[in-house]
Amino acid sequence: MRPTPPTLSRRLAAALIAGGLTLLCTAPAAAQEAAWPAKPITLVVGYPPGGSTDLMGRLVGAELSTRLGQAVVIENLGGAGGTIGAQKVVGAAPDGYTLLVGSSNELAIARLINKSVKYSPANFTPVGLIGSQPLVLVASTATGVKNAGDFTDLVKKNPGKFSYGSSGVGTALHLAGEMVKEQGGLFMTHIPYRGVAPLTNDLVGNNLEFGVFVLSSGLPHIKSGKVVALGTTAAKRAPATPDIPALAELPQFKNVDIESWFALVGPAGLPQPVVAKLKKALAETLQSPDFRKKMAAAGSGVAAPDANLPQFWRDEVAKYTKIVQFAKIDE
Template identity: 65%
Template sequence: MKHPLAIALAPILATFFASTVWAQEAAYPNKPITVLIGYPPGGSTDLTGRAVADQLAKKLGVPVVVENAGGAGGAIAAMRATRAPADGYTLFVGANNEIAINRLITPATVKYSYQDFTPIGLVASQPMVLVASPSTGIKDAGQFLNAVKARPGGFSYGSSGIGTALHLAGEMVKEQGGLFMTHIPYRGVGPLTTDLLGGTLEYGVFVLSSGLPLIRSGKVVALGVTEKARSPAAPDIPALAENPKLKNMDIGVWFALMAPPRLPAPVLTRLRTALNEILQTPEFRKTLEDAGSTIAPPNVDMPRFLAEETAKYQKVVDFAKIKE
């Protein structure tokens, strides 16, 4: 039987602890914030994450430190983010690979899903681009489709690895075009580029920012970007969807700011407000647009967006039977 004093004090203590938690959340942030990134410095995710961190520090008035925790295709940092304290002091900037795709490819080892984050907001997106080696003589998507259709299994395309967004984009082209091609996975874009330039590989898929220098210099031929519309960063490159046989092509690389699950509402509101302001900042927009990205609109319905994107990837994974 509980002591009468304990019974009397219970509501007082509950009110005290609740008010203490509320005060801590209302004062957020009052110490440095860490932004986890699942790749080494230098890539598109790292560039996006550092740009977000820089602007968050200005908006929130506290230091924001970037920590690159590479490995397992970004899954190590993502997993850390899902298991961090839900206090707003550990955040994660990731792409669709580590947030949504990895789980579909390696469910035995990737034990989290997009539902295990608190989504703060979409930051930016960037299309991929299907390219041809100049040795093929192929100049556009129509010629590509005709050539591959005429020789089923006679051509290969390369990506930066099995289960990457680049791989899924290539498989989506195959599915929608009714094509039979062999996928060649590479360890990054370096060796992929070497084989394209050397003519030992006919086709490849790049993130637009990686492919543009090669396209502009004439080392590879752009056949089309993978998102539904042309990219503002390269409006002269057609969208693959402009070809009637590929009219449903719509896949890109996107970047999002995420937090651990069960983030308190006041902290989530503070972070979402800051991100929406960041998306309108000229300096931030220029940094990402110069790198080939398109800034996301504010207040994207993230639960719906993530569910729809994951369903899209699941369809491609099932079609291509991609598993590691």
């Protein structure tokens, strides 16, 4: 047998060594992904405790903990409309140990109205849609308005006289109000509040004529008769409140369809084995009767386990972009 040339032998040895080093480097990473989760997971919520996004985070976190066999710790990072929490997750290591339960505000709306928000959907790994909450347009009792038809007639007869409030500029509540104005051809002034509490105080105290709430926040005041529900903003009536009409039932508001939605995401570049485990755990969660019961009690709908979050996200951004342009919120 002819001897192997020395040059070829050196090349072969170098290739074998390089291959061995590659295996040595990739094997631990693969093992870590297979063993995930091997320690507690941090679930970031970009709002203080007690709000709707925080509730979603705690409900989902408890379910994921049970299904993944590891503690899921909620980290509330309130401020800047949820964007501080979102930015933390964008900058986190893509190892599956830092995730975000985010809402439409910070995931889709914020970057359309605030040039300082630099992240986009491309900076996240989408895991899955959790659910959504309809918003509700309400009137103070002093207006004498009883339904959406009365509301439309009153505002059209008095252009510029009335105001509506939301929990802040660029929130889903603000965009819902602007969508109602655009669809109905109405002229009202938007008054942004620093959260739901002062908005509620002014509506209940008859210092503001109209307002937009997340349904779960507005429901106690609707039931007590302190404000009047004019209609929800989803395309159909909310299962939790079948007695409150959807605004879309009126011809002038037939295209009103906006909700506050919630999704589970991670930083860009999450390993596929980790994403697969998260998707499976979330799908099981969404089908859990106990979870669905708790979501219904909070006035929230549950997403389909196979919902296409990336496509849904793109569609929502396109919808919000039109509203922002109409209301000139980004100027």
